[in-house]
Amino acid sequence: MPAGPAHSARTRPTRLIVSLDTKDRAQAIAWRDAAVNASKRPEIMRPPMVKLGLEFTYAQGLEAVSEVAGDLPLFLDLKLHDIPNTVASAIGSLARVRPAMLTIHASGGRAMIAAARRAVDDAFPEGARPLLLAVTVLTSLDAEALHETGVESSVADQVVRLGRLAVSAGADGLVCSPHEIGLLRAALGEEPVLVVPGIRPAGSAAGDQKRIMTPAQAHAAGADYIVVGRPITRAPDPAAAAAAIMAELLA
Ligand SMILES: O=C(O)c1cc(=O)[nH]c(=O)n1[C@@H]1O[C@H](COP(=O)(O)O)[C@@H](O)[C@H]1O
Numbered sequence: 001m002p003a004g005p006a007h008s009a010r011t012r013p014t015r016l017i018v019s020l021d022t023k024d025r026a027q028a029i030a031w032r033d034a035a036v037n038a039s040k041r042p043e044i045m046r047p048p049m050v051k052l053g054l055e056f057t058y059a060q061g062l063e064a065v066s067e068v069a070g071d072l073p074l075f076l077d078l079k080l081h082d083i084p085n086t087v088a089s090a091i092g093s094l095a096r097v098r099p100a101m102l103t104i105h106a107s108g109g110r111a112m113i114a115a116a117r118r119a120v121d122d123a124f125p126e127g128a129r130p131l132l133l134a135v136t137v138l139t140s141l142d143a144e145a146l147h148e149t150g151v152e153s154s155v156a157d158q159v160v161r162l163g164r165l166a167v168s169a170g171a172d173g174l175v176c177s178p179h180e181i182g183l184l185r186a187a188l189g190e191e192p193v194l195v196v197p198g199i200r201p202a203g204s205a206a207g208d209q210k211r212i213m214t215p216a217q218a219h220a221a222g223a224d225y226i227v228v229g230r231p232i233t234r235a236p237d238p239a240a241a242a243a244a245i246m247a248e249l250l251a
Pocket of ligand 1: 019021053077079103135137138139140175176197198199209227228229230231
């Protein structure tokens, strides 16, 4: 694993990914535009990424995904989890969308992750390959919910175990909660890209998320990207909410 951090946790840049979780195309475009407008404020001037996932893609299809992403870098979050051949073939079907990031579940195992790696390398031209991200333990799970699935380790140990497995099998990065960033950096070094949902600005409702932090806390912990949905999209003024979150990442 690479040693020698390029940035300390505190100075590592953190970029916002806005999660456009809706079935409605016009709504997704409106939220995208609100985030883009927020990012043009002079103190920010850093365009966001957008995430489209299961809800939007099942409702609207891949062509609509491309339309909504427009020129913004796209995190296509379909969390593939199946036998290796099926996952690899599915990745081939996603190439036309030109995502910047794709997700699989690390718990699909080494052969599945390695097959996904090969599929990304085969299906996308060099220079246009998405980052292959492996989801470790969903941020909606706490220790009790994880144990109920038959995993006896702590959440932290399971995240690190799956993180090591995924990176050694070819993943470029991991999806984890902000609570595990330090442990993953200690185990895997600075190179794996850490994409971090479970973000809740102070005072906002946790909803179904269990392992949460504020944007500033996740930035200070060393997240490369934070993923934020409802705290922006369900806010009375999504552009203002996005701007406030982006401002927290500038420190
Ligand atoms: O892969 C993800 O993006 C993801 C992984 C995870 O462990 N937890 C998690 O919340 N997500 C996604 O991140 C987004 C979080 O949305 P909010 O909870 O509304 O901010 C949702 O689109 C989730 O699907």
